[in-house]
Amino acid sequence: MRGALVYLLVSIACAVVGQVLLKQGMRVMGPVTLDLPGLPALILRLATSPWVVIGMSLYLGGSLFWLTALSRIDLSLAYPFAGLNYVLILIASYVVFGEALNPMRIAGVLLIALGVSLIARSA
Numbered sequence: 001m002r003g004a005l006v007y008l009l010v011s012i013a014c015a016v017v018g019q020v021l022l023k024q025g026m027r028v029m030g031p032v033t034l035d036l037p038g039l040p041a042l043i044l045r046l047a048t049s050p051w052v053v054i055g056m057s058l059y060l061g062g063s064l065f066w067l068t069a070l071s072r073i074d075l076s077l078a079y080p081f082a083g084l085n086y087v088l089i090l091i092a093s094y095v096v097f098g099e100a101l102n103p104m105r106i107a108g109v110l111l112i113a114l115g116v117s118l119i120a121r122s123a
Helices: 002-029 039-047 050-070 075-081 084-097 103-121
Strands: none
Touching (some): 002 039, 002 050, 002 084, 050 075, 075 103, 084 103
């Protein structure tokens, strides 16, 4: 279980950092439109954005850690740990991008953290 927990946490860290990098890439790029005529140009812009490429690479790397964890523990135990993504994204969004925190968001992530804690204790 301990080894699987390390794989889960690395997977979660990759996902959170990946999301932060993807968001930064989209901030640099600005609003995009998803329409068929502009799709090739959008794909090219995404593929040449260092922020997006590194963010997606972290996501892929995190997926490998996730799959390794799944090979060692039950999905019903592993998947709730993914809820930590919500908690860490809220914190990272506030710290990195200055996004607003309000009481409802904070209460929501505290409930998620409590749920993850309860499930972890059942392992």
